[in-house]
Amino acid sequence: MATETHCPYCSLQCGMRLTGRRAPEVSAWEEFPVNEGALCRKGWSAAGLYGGRERITSPLVRDRETGEWSAVTWDDALDRVVDGFRAAQAAKGPDGVAIFGGGGLTNEKAYALGKLARVALGTSQIDYNGRWCMSSAASAGIRAFGLDRGLPFPLADVEEADVLVLVGSNLAETMPPAARHLDRLRERGGRVVVVDPRRTPTADRADLHLQPVPGTDLALALGLLHLLVAGGAVDEAYLAERTTGWEQVRDSVAAWWPERVERVTGIDAHEVRALAAMLAGSPRVMVLTARGAEQHSTGSDTVLAWINVALALGMVGRRGAGYGCLTGQGNGQGGREHGQKADQLPGYRRIDDPAARAHVAGVWGVEPDSLPGPGRSAYELLDALGTPDGPSALLVLGSNIVVSAPNATHVTSRLESLDLLVVCDIVMSETAALADVVLPVTQWAEETGTMTNLEGRVVLRQKAITPPSGVRSDLDVIAGIAERLGSTASFPTDPEEVFAELGRASEGGPADYSAITYDRIRAEHGVFWGGERLFGESFAHPDGRARMLAVEHRGAAEQPCADYPVHLTTGRVLAQYQSGAQTRRTRSLPDDGPFVELHPLLAGRLGVATGQSVRVATRRGQMTAPARVVATIRPDTVFVPFHWVGANRLTNDALDPASRMPEFKVCAASVAHA
Ligand code: SF4
Known part of the structure; x- marks a missing residue:
């Protein structure tokens, strides 16, 4: 069956x-x-x-002297973990232990992990790799709309748009089944616009492709709004009725003439005018952003600038129109709603909100005052590891930090400075290889749990196969640690029971799951939290109006210079996913390794041909990989995929001040024949 x-x-x-x-x-x-x-x-x-020989099926501990691994029993492994946690907290207080989670963990695991941190360990030091995925869009959504749900409408609504603007998204390659909506939109006579420094498979389907200098999407949005104001294309009635702050936003774009936009972005002024004319004449305009726009030290302001465009046109809340963010990780949405984020409690509640603390503490059976406050954001947490004020023990679930963290050489050295590193994983990932204790866990089809997809649709992954003997679920691991720590709170291991508790903890919060059950999800093909479409009548701020916030173009934290004369940008390829820990081990998927994409003009100056080795260096590190000479990238930019060790040794750890998102998507680099 x-x-x-x-x-x-x-x-x-x-x-x-x-x-x-x-x-x-x-x-x-x-x-x-x-x-x-x-x-x-x-x-x-x-x-x-499944069936890969690399699967770990027994807990492993590493001898720091010899580097050798030994298989141990689960009891021995968990005792060693808890002894290490106790020692770290005895030396440094509750925050001596940190937890790093993942945007691919189920809602149940994300919830249990937050509870483990706040109740059993009493540490504030918990965050997750979703901070590096769409936190800039989340931060902007909360500020503008009062609520963050990646897409506030079903993905299929894309087909109803007259103009779809994709800013920094390559969905035809990263999530190909979604590209059908672009095709149907175009069959209806709608138009697709792609803003991306590379001509990707998505840009190949576009009616208009704008190729900005990496890190300048914000300036393009300011220039478009300038032209929409000048052309009388803004929806004054909508702005008066449904928003606040319009006058300041309008004034802030007064000096963004197309020629200035061209100077900053490298996009011809006539193309900026062409896009503005397209937007002005269309009844339904939809803007979707993704990592290309968001993974910047100006990421949240960039998203706010594009939200301002959608609001100024009166599009947000209208069917087939508006603004949305295309989440990346499997549970990028749910992963940030249930408490594994440094500043949040379940239900997408703020951890510094007294009412939220009282409600969640009540569900957990503890005193509100016993819950810690906000902790460090993901990169700041890793940067603090092993320092006098930072944690000296770390538990990692669902993340391969050594490959995926920005400025990865530095982060790896912080991991190596820990007294205890514990990693739950299915294989010996690059991060697990550094650990003191590796706990082998179940994965995907071996277990049941819910995920919340990019539309806010809660879906159920159902157990289909029997896991190998010797592995345990992450929920079992969390419960085992909590029990050994002497926690009096309950840590159920049945996913449906955890989900029911999560529902109670989230009740009344912005992301309220209390009416969602496994049976409903099965019967309804997933259940949207908050309803299928949001913002039709009002926004989530107390007065029901969206906030328009004036933002300024600042540019990337690193600009090209004599030593590092080109822009480096990173991204994904079709056959690989995130750090590649799973897909690189799937034999039927090609693993060609990393490459460096560069334009023929740049390749000609360097004397490099496709297949020859090139070295890319930044202020943080260097890597060598074969060149791919393509005319589809800007001549001043090189591209490296991030699924292998290397790309993130180069990337910049400059953080967005609001979201704490690192600037993965652009830094200054040098390229040379290796
Ligand atoms: Fe769909 Fe999986 Fe491919 Fe994503 S990775 S587009 S979820 S099949």
Whole structure:
């Protein structure tokens, strides 16, 4: 009998069927509305995760003297973990222990992890890799709309737009089943605009492709708004009725003439005018941002600038129009709603809100005053590890930090400075290889749990196969640690029981899951929290109005100079996912390794041809990889995919002041024949 479940990878959470108890086979689940049976190459290959010889099936401890690993019992491993945590807290207080979670963990795990930190350990030091995914869009959404839900409408609404502007998204390559909506939009006569420094497979489908200098998307939005104001295209009635702050925003774009936009972004002024004219004449304009716009030290202001464009046109809340963010990780949305984020409690509540603390403490059976306050953001937490004021023990779940952290050489040295590093994983990832204790856990089809996809649709991944003996679920690990720490709070290990508790803890919060059950999810093909479409009548601020906030172009933290004369940008390729810990081990997916994409003009100056080795260096490190000479990238920019060790040794750890998002997407680099 087939089990209906969802892909282990990206935020689309495509539905699929699995058959077979040991070596599952993937087949289409046509009735699931998000992907209608379509899957990308990663989804079709997902079952290849099983049967790999690299699977860890016993807890392992590493001898620091010899570097050798030994298999130990679960009791021994968990005792060692808890002894280490106690020692760290005895030396440094409750914040001596930190937790680093992941945007691919189920809602139940994210919730239990937050509870483990705040109740059993009493530490404020918890954050997760979703901070590096869409925190800039989340921060901007909360400020502008009073609420952050990546897409406040079903993805299929894209088809109803007359103009779709994709800013920094390559969805045709990163989530191919979603590209059908672009095709249907164009079949209807709608137009697609892509803003991206590279001509990607998504840009190939566009009616207009603008190729800005990396890090200048904000200036383009200011210039568009300038032209919309000058052309009388803004919706004054909507602005008066549904927003505040318009006058300041209008005044802030007065000097953004197209020629100034051209100087900053490198986009021809006539193309800026062409896009503004397209927007001005269209009844339904939709703007979607993704990591290309958001992973910047100006990421949240960039998103606010594009939200201002959508609001000024009166589009937000209108069907087939508005603003949304395309989340990346599988549970990028749910992962930030249930308490594994440094500043949040379950239900997307602020941890410094007394009413939220009282409610959640009541569900957990503890005193509100016993809960710690906000902790450090993801990069700041890693940067503090092993320092006199920072944690000396770290528990990692669902993250491969050594590959995915910015300025990764520095972060790796911080991990190496710890007294105790504990990693839960399925294989010996690059991060697990540094650990003192590795705990082997179940994954994807071996367990049940909910995910919240990029639309805010809560879906159910159902257990389809029997896990290998020797592994335990993350929920078991969390409960085992809590019990050994002597916590009096309960830590259930049945996912449905955890989900019910999560629902109670989230009740009344911005992301309220209290009316969602496993049975409803099964019956309804997923359940949207907050409703299918948001903002039709009002926004989530107390007065119901959206906030328009004036923002300024500042540019990237690093600009090209004599030593580092080009821009470096990073991103994904079709066959790999995130740090590659799973997809690089899936035999049916090609693993060609990293490469350096550069323009023929730059390659000619360097005397480099495709396939030859080039060295890319930044102020933080260097890497060597084969060149790919392509005319689809700006001549002043090079691109490296981030699925392998290397790219993030180069990236910049400059943080966005509001979201604490590192500037993954652009830094200054040098390139040379290796
Ligand atoms: Fe999986 Fe995303 Fe591919 Fe769908 S688009 S099959 S969710 S990786």
